[in-house]
Amino acid sequence: MLTVNVNFVSHAYPIHIGAGLLDRTELFAPYLKGSSVALITNATLEPLYAARLKAALAPLGKELIQIVLPDGEAYKNWETLNFIFTKLLEAHADRKTTLIALGGGVVGDITGFAAACYMRGVPFIQVPTTLLAQVDSSVGGKTGINHPLGKNMIGAFHQPQVVIADTALLRTLPLRELAAGLAEIIKAGAIADAGFFDWIETNIDALNRGDEAATAEAVHRACGIKAQVVAADEREQGVRALLNFGHTFGHAIEAGLGYGAWLHGEAVGCGMVMAATLSQQLGLIDSVTQARLKQLIAAAHLPTQAPPLGNERYLDLMRVDKKAEAGQINCILLKRLGAALVERVADHNLCAALTASVQPDAVVKPNA
């Protein structure tokens, strides 16, 4: 088992990484204070893993409240959140009830937000089951839901008590989801660690086929990078924004095509190529660097060509992004491999990058 410690001023917690952690009662035990626990998962994961997690919790003698959500980003909304609140209230969950999120980023984000708001805050534990959730969404305390007018627009910062990332759970993950997780791993290298970027280039085939050792190392290193960045900036006032590399473009793609057409990680993968193209056009990086990033994204089976939404629509969608301010669009740009910066970018520069990124023959569904 590998462990990354996330050290916030107000609250520190460990991320445990390794195969078989789901069954280890002692990893959960220290964090369950109240008399009941709510296991929150979705309809896909419940038959796969809920029984094992319940068996791990059984020796602790807690009342178990199981809440099974429908599967999908489309359900990351108020209705599902309210369904959780109703179940918790019906079961008389109290302020010491710990919520456990067993699932990918959708279950993790919505459970974390439910924990942030239920009775003004109860503890929660993340058991991320996708590669994306293990390296990204379960780390850093961002929680939330979507609003019809924008993704992740409603939410809270709420840190988990512990993150338990069982890499063996990834064996049942669809390949397309695995690739989506690789996007965030590549991002960690690109913005913060050139050596790690090299390592990913070397090991991309092993990662693509889910090789256990390579995956564990990648999760560990990517988590470490994210933990360091978020601990330096819990509330996203500064350096944390760099983690959004590829995300401003990516969110526009997701929103423009309708959530679910592309996976978040696919949109981010393509968005990173777009941001690299923009960085090159602005003279920050050379074409070799841009090409290396594009090639690695392609090697991870992620899309590199932006869907043709029209530049105006892209700009509109990017202006609604949380990183926008007074209608100005801030972008994360590459300085070089391993270093990034935030910059306000003028519309005409964005249009140039969009035009270069959108090919007329681009297929809209990357893995269709």
Add this chain to the structure above:
Amino acid sequence: MLTVNVNFVSHAYPIHIGAGLLDRTELFAPYLKGSSVALITNATLEPLYAARLKAALAPLGKELIQIVLPDGEAYKNWETLNFIFTKLLEAHADRKTTLIALGGGVVGDITGFAAACYMRGVPFIQVPTTLLAQVDSSVGGKTGINHPLGKNMIGAFHQPQVVIADTALLRTLPLRELAAGLAEIIKAGAIADAGFFDWIETNIDALNRGDEAATAEAVHRACGIKAQVVAADEREQGVRALLNFGHTFGHAIEAGLGYGAWLHGEAVGCGMVMAATLSQQLGLIDSVTQARLKQLIAAAHLPTQAPPLGNERYLDLMRVDKKAEAGQINCILLKRLGAALVERVADHNLCAALTASVQPDAVVKPNA
């Protein structure tokens, strides 16, 4: 102008109290950082005070987003919250947009919660317009909405940048609402300051008729008590629970009769008499102290007899209270005038107090 400073470790802010503060641009100016401001109020207050507040803000040159909610506790729910989010997103409000709550506890609670969740947190300002909001709900950072299964069950701790309590706004407040605010003022004296309790007894007639000087002094002293208690315990882990004196019974009354039948302050007023009766039955206070409290509640035109919901129903409703844990009911009890404590109370003791508090001839609508 009087000022109370609320000193949280992470964030300190002032509460300004006085007549005519609504018009004073310079009280708002230091706190408006972004390019836009959202004024959130309700349909009753908008025609009374929105124009004045907008005139005060005008010199600051901010884009103004006005959001008018329907009036009433029944609208302190998800639908109204979502209406706020939709308006903010449509107006491209960003992370620096400050929300200003112009209203009573309902507008304040829902606006504060919207501010806590919109893009994971934006700043907000409280301009409380009821006596209850000036002495209680605008102080301490509790925000939230109701769930069909429980009042204030969904929410967050989110501190305002500043509270601007214009006591002249209380002139248009219905008398019944004024009395409801007095309940929380009496509570402050009862749990924390026997001298202030004496002062209220002496000045109750002046307070009942809204005498300006008496009201300002009462708001100042009650705010000061609340500010001290909450600063010692931002997240309600300990001493802050004492502020819930009268509230466990009160919430049961509100929920049992259906929200809106009794005002929150009326239910709390009656709940304090019930808690005093319980304290007396448990041997903590004598009958003289119980009678003094009951008499002052009556003198403030608040109900002192509990509605006959049936003991079982009371217990059920009290078990859903946020202060309940694993089905055990914690009560705030009086040790003497000016001092309170939290204690787990057995059901048979609660039943005895309920039986004594519920008179068969009790009228359900206190001011009907």
